[in-house]
Amino acid sequence: MNAEIRFKDKRILEALEYIDEKYIDDVFDFLKEPVYSKGGQMKISPFKHWRHYLAAAACLLVLALATPLFTHLPKIINSFAAGWGEGTTEETEVVTHKYEEDVTKKNEFDTDTSAYVDSSVTTKKDEETEEELQWWNPGFWYLEYDGIEPLTEAQTLDIRKRWAEIWYDRVLHFRYQEYIDHYDEEVAKAMALEKAQEISAEHYNVLFNEYYYDEYAYLGIVNGCVIFRDTNPGAIVRVQLGDVKFNNHLFFLFKDGDFYWVSTAYKKGWLTDEDINTILEKGELFYDAYKEWKKDVRRRIEEKIEFGGE
Amino acid sequence: MTDEKIIEMFWARDERALGETQDKYKNLCMYVGAQILASNEDREECFNDLLLSLWNSIPPEKPKNLRSYIGRSMRNHALNRSRDNNAWKRGKNFQTVGEEFLLTVEDGHSLADGFEAKRAGEAVNRVLDSVGKDDRRIFIMRFYLGISVADISRQIGFGESRIKASIQRTRKKIAELMQKEGIII
Numbered sequence: 001m002n003a004e005i006r007f008k009d010k011r012i013l014e015a016l017e018y019i020d021e022k023y024i025d026d027v028f029d030f031l032k033e034p035v036y037s038k039g040g041q042m043k044i045s046p047f048k049h050w051r052h053y054l055a056a057a058a059c060l061l062v063l064a065l066a067t068p069l070f071t072h073l074p075k076i077i078n079s080f081a082a083g084w085g086e087g088t089t090e091e092t093e094v095v096t097h098k099y100e101e102d103v104t105k106k107n108e109f110d111t112d113t114s115a116y117v118d119s120s121v122t123t124k125k126d127e128e129t130e131e132e133l134q135w136w137n138p139g140f141w142y143l144e145y146d147g148i149e150p151l152t153e154a155q156t157l158d159i160r161k162r163w164a165e166i167w168y169d170r171v172l173h174f175r176y177q178e179y180i181d182h183y184d185e186e187v188a189k190a191m192a193l194e195k196a197q198e199i200s201a202e203h204y205n206v207l208f209n210e211y212y213y214d215e216y217a218y219l220g221i222v223n224g225c226v227i228f229r230d231t232n233p234g235a236i237v238r239v240q241l242g243d244v245k246f247n248n249h250l251f252f253l254f255k256d257g258d259f260y261w262v263s264t265a266y267k268k269g270w271l272t273d274e275d276i277n278t279i280l281e282k283g284e285l286f287y288d289a290y291k292e293w294k295k296d297v298r299r300r301i302e303e304k305i306e307f308g309g310e
Numbered sequence: 311m312t313d314e315k316i317i318e319m320f321w322a323r324d325e326r327a328l329g330e331t332q333d334k335y336k337n338l339c340m341y342v343g344a345q346i347l348a349s350n351e352d353r354e355e356c357f358n359d360l361l362l363s364l365w366n367s368i369p370p371e372k373p374k375n376l377r378s379y380i381g382r383s384m385r386n387h388a389l390n391r392s393r394d395n396n397a398w399k400r401g402k403n404f405q406t407v408g409e410e411f412l413l414t415v416e417d418g419h420s421l422a423d424g425f426e427a428k429r430a431g432e433a434v435n436r437v438l439d440s441v442g443k444d445d446r447r448i449f450i451m452r453f454y455l456g457i458s459v460a461d462i463s464r465q466i467g468f469g470e471s472r473i474k475a476s477i478q479r480t481r482k483k484i485a486e487l488m489q490k491e492g493i494i495i
Contacts, residue, residue, distance in 0.1 A: 014427035014430070014431075015427050015430035015431040015433070015434050016431070016434065016453055016454055017427065017431065018427060018428050018430070018431020018432065018434070018435070019431060019434060019435060019438065019450065019454060020435045020438070020439075021378070021382075023435075023438055023446055023450055024378060024381075024382060024450060024454065025375045025378040026443075026446075026447065027447050027450045027451060027454075027455070028338075028375070028377050028378040028381040028382070029375070029377065029378065030447060030465075031338065031341075031381070031451075031465065032465055230469065230472075249467065258442060258443055258444075259442065259444055261467075
């Protein structure tokens with residue numbers, strides 16, 4: 001890229017100065033500014049009093065003292081155990097062996113655990129597995145550092161298929177392998193169905209398996225609202241909706257041309273308690289199928305079977 | 311204090327209007343300024359310039375939406391200062407934002423001869439008119455205000471991947487429309 005082109009093209013930025021004021025007004029009305037102190041300085045430090053610094057220093061000191069203790073604790077226990085006489089050597093060996101086994105396991109691919117786990121139900125084991133998978137998966141490195149754009153900009157089917165292969169997410173896989181822009185096609189279909197207001201079991205099955213809006217699975221229509229489930233939520237907020245503790249931000253809906261959280265729709269009276277239960281049931285059905293699909297994909301990756309070979 | 315009351319005070323040349331504006335909108339202005347200027351001193355100075363310009367411009371102006379009026383003025387003051395200081399490079403996000411937007415047209419394309427920013431702006435408006443409310447907000451936050459993807463994610467409450475996908479889609483639509491209308495070739 002030479003300087004001349006950059007200079008020429010920079011003029012495109014001037015176009016932004018002509019953005020309609022009503023859109024900008026809307027953003028400013030919506031914007032949540034961070035909290036500043038009275039002096040106008042941003043509150044960066046969480047410490048407001050010298051006692052807080054003292055407490056933090058004390059915590060660090062305790063941590064510094066405790067870390068070597070915990071590191072050497074197994075050795076200390078083993079050395080104590082070794083002093084107890086016969087039989088204890090075998091026990092020490094077992095411990096060592098187990099440790100080596102764990103290290104080996106870390107470098108293997110775990111086929112039994114689903115990569116996608118609701119953050120509300122994530123266990124320690126799952127977190128460790130997730131970490132291993134991310135480390136193992138070349139797609140992770142690519143997407144982590146180069147972002148998702150190169151994927152969407154991949155122009156040839158071959159490249160898309162390749163990325164679909166390594167990025168074992170159900171949605172992206174389907175999307176890129178089939179070369180479908182879900183934003184336009186799939187939502188249009190969903191909207192058409194919304195008008196029809198009826199979904200047969202067979203129809204639902206097709207939707208269930210193949211309809212996505214970006215990375216959001218289309219779950220069907222509940223009380224006139226098109227329901228989606230996020231397959232990669234940034235954060236989940238638990239809210240009480242009627243008798244149910246609901247994972248907000250995991251589900252959202254489309255109505256009258258806009259997207260809403262389920263909690264918002266519930267407060268507006270668009271969804272009843274019964275509807276909330278229906279959404280949860282649909283979500284569970286989806287999640288079960290999603291987990292199965294992921295296991296299958298991992299098995300295939302492991303066996304190096306090409307997806308949907310031509 | 312309501313915006314109407316503050317505007318009335320400006321019209322009555324009551325200097326307390328400046329204090330009220332500062333109490334109510336300094337946070338917003340510092341946030342907007344922080345996306346463009348790295349230095350806190352620069353942002354403070356911009357805010358003082360903004361207060362002076364408000365004092366001079368109201369009256370005769372009577373903004374319908376004071377919050378937005380102040381936000382936009384602060385952005386313009388901050389951009390002017392960053393250009394004056396030749397501090398474009400020191401801006402937190404804005405240079406990246408500019409380049410990100412340029413990428414839409416850099417790949418094998420260039421601007422047509424006789425490029426008119428106003429016409430291009432109208433094309434952008436048409437696209438913004440056709441996309442959903444969230445996509446529109448995301449686009450303006452990213453490219454007009456220069457807010458980072460992570461921060462937009464926190465502001466709107468969607469995952470970062472969704473924000474990125476939305477930006478990508480809107481950029482693509484703008485590029486397509488501009489190509490169609492001969493703004494870029």
